[in-house]
Amino acid sequence: xxxxxxxxxxxxxxxxxxxxxxxxxxxxxxxxxxxxxxxxxxxxxxxxxxxxxxxxxxxxxxxxxxxxxxxxxxxxxxxxxxxxxxxxxxxxxxxxxxxxxxxxxxxxxxxxxxxxxxxxxxxxxxxxxxxxxxxxxxxxxxxxxxxxxxxxxxxxxxxxxxxxxxxxxxxxxxxxxxxxxxxxxxxxxxxxxxxxxxxxxxxxxxxxxxxxxxxxxxxxxxxxxxxxxxxxxxxxxxxxxxxxxxxxxxxxxxxxxxxxxxxxxxxxxxxxxxxxxxxxxxxxxxxxxxxxxxxxxxxxxxxxxxxxxxxxxxxxxxxxxxxxxxxxxxxxxxxxxxxxxxxxxxxxxxx
Amino acid sequence: xxxxxxxxxxxxxxxxxxxxxxxxxxxxxxxxxxxxxxxxxxxxxxxxxxxxxxxxxxx
Numbered sequence: 001x002x003x004x005x006x007x008x009x010x011x012x013x014x015x016x017x018x019x020x021x022x023x024x025x026x027x028x029x030x031x032x033x034x035x036x037x038x039x040x041x042x043x044x045x046x047x048x049x050x051x052x053x054x055x056x057x058x059x060x061x062x063x064x065x066x067x068x069x070x071x072x073x074x075x076x077x078x079x080x081x082x083x084x085x086x087x088x089x090x091x092x093x094x095x096x097x098x099x100x101x102x103x104x105x106x107x108x109x110x111x112x113x114x115x116x117x118x119x120x121x122x123x124x125x126x127x128x129x130x131x132x133x134x135x136x137x138x139x140x141x142x143x144x145x146x147x148x149x150x151x152x153x154x155x156x157x158x159x160x161x162x163x164x165x166x167x168x169x170x171x172x173x174x175x176x177x178x179x180x181x182x183x184x185x186x187x188x189x190x191x192x193x194x195x196x197x198x199x200x201x202x203x204x205x206x207x208x209x210x211x212x213x214x215x216x217x218x219x220x221x222x223x224x225x226x227x228x229x230x231x232x233x234x235x236x237x238x239x240x241x242x243x244x245x246x247x248x249x250x251x252x253x254x255x256x257x258x259x260x261x262x263x264x265x266x267x268x269x270x271x272x273x274x275x276x277x278x279x280x281x282x283x284x285x286x287x288x289x290x291x292x293x294x295x296x297x298x299x300x301x302x303x304x305x306x307x308x309x310x311x312x313x314x315x316x317x318x319x320x321x322x323x324x325x326x327x328x329x330x331x332x333x334x335x336x337x338x339x340x341x342x343x344x345x346x347x348x349x350x351x
Numbered sequence: 352x353x354x355x356x357x358x359x360x361x362x363x364x365x366x367x368x369x370x371x372x373x374x375x376x377x378x379x380x381x382x383x384x385x386x387x388x389x390x391x392x393x394x395x396x397x398x399x400x401x402x403x404x405x406x407x408x409x410x
Contacts, residue, residue: 131377165356168356172359172360172363179367179371182375186374186375186378187378190378191378191382203372203375206375207372210364210371210372211368213360213364213368214368217357217365
């Protein structure tokens with residue numbers, strides 16, 4: 001079986017992103033191992049191996065917190081878009097850090113068990129009927145399993161093979177992984193720690209991640225409420241005015257059914273495409289015209305504005321919409337054409 | 352984002368925004384404290400205090 005897809009190659013931005021990320025991870029772990037002993041209880045000294053496990057565990061949690069903040073931050077302020085660009089590499093590195101934490105923990109606490117050490121992880125505590133004392137390890141194992149699945153399917157090959165709706169449905173489980181990690185910490189490490197520092201960090205993470213997602217969701221709902229008005233003539237709706245669309249840019253037009261359309265102006269032409277990028281559902285209407293193509297602000301996927309097709313060798317397509325002018329008003333037919341359907345661009349004359 | 356994806360997303364975060372803080376607060380509220388975390392309990396008065404004469408009732 002083969003899947004026809006054209007991979008997006010490495011570029012300078014991706015390399016810089018990864019180098020900075022890896023340097024930050026190494027710096028955090030070294031710093032933790034250096035500083036953490038000065039905060040520990042002198043009556044309960046911690047060994048170097050346990051410190052390493054703690055460093056990797058806290059690092060993975062903080063990285064996941066950061067990853068989950070990138071999406072809503074990019075929705076709230078476009079200056080965060082560069083962070084979104086290579087978020088999948090961030091996720092894969094987080095998975096590797098979390099895996100190292102788990103491997104270190106298993107080697108510390110279960111290596112000398114009479115049982116197989118991996119069996120011992122699940123067999124050492126079976127108090128599933130209790131809240132406090134619940135085997136918190138299962139939350140960590142479950143979260144690690146999800147992170148491994150997400151990392152393994154993060155490549156564009158899987159996106160193409162599974163199709164974007166299925167791929168997105170799988171990758172939304174990162175929120176479940178985050179919830180499992182929070183449960184893993186609050187029922188595990190937090191129960192044995194005297195210092196309130198970890199509780200404060202977990203609390204701040206939950207407030208930040210949940211708060212940002214709720215705020216971003218609220219803004220999206222408000223946008224959907226301002227659906228385009230119907231024009232006098234059915235089925236046309238009023239998408240805006242010619243002057244409201246800056247040259248080389250687009251506007252996002254919410255429809256009554258909750259879908260959104262991106263209307264772009266390029267020179268004296270106007271074209272309309274579905275607002276959803278075929279790559280990862282990025283908001284095309286917030287992108288720009290570059291090289292004559294609508295360019296997604298998330299990962300730079302491009303589509304020709306008149307037919308919604310990605311330029312060769314790429315094969316992605318998005319739906320197109322019909323437009324017409326009524327004076328300076330742009331009217332839009334809300335019925336989508338098949339992805340890749342050519343629609344004659346509307347000619348704009350200067351007022 | 353597609354409408355369906357946006358709705359799933361919003362629904363998940365409404366649930367998690369309640370569940371996660373509740374989980375954290377509950378786990379902290381009923382957290383058991385080990386004997387070494389409790390404040391010291393005085394079993395008997397320090398020797399110096401015990402030897403000092405008790406104040407008279409009419410003073």
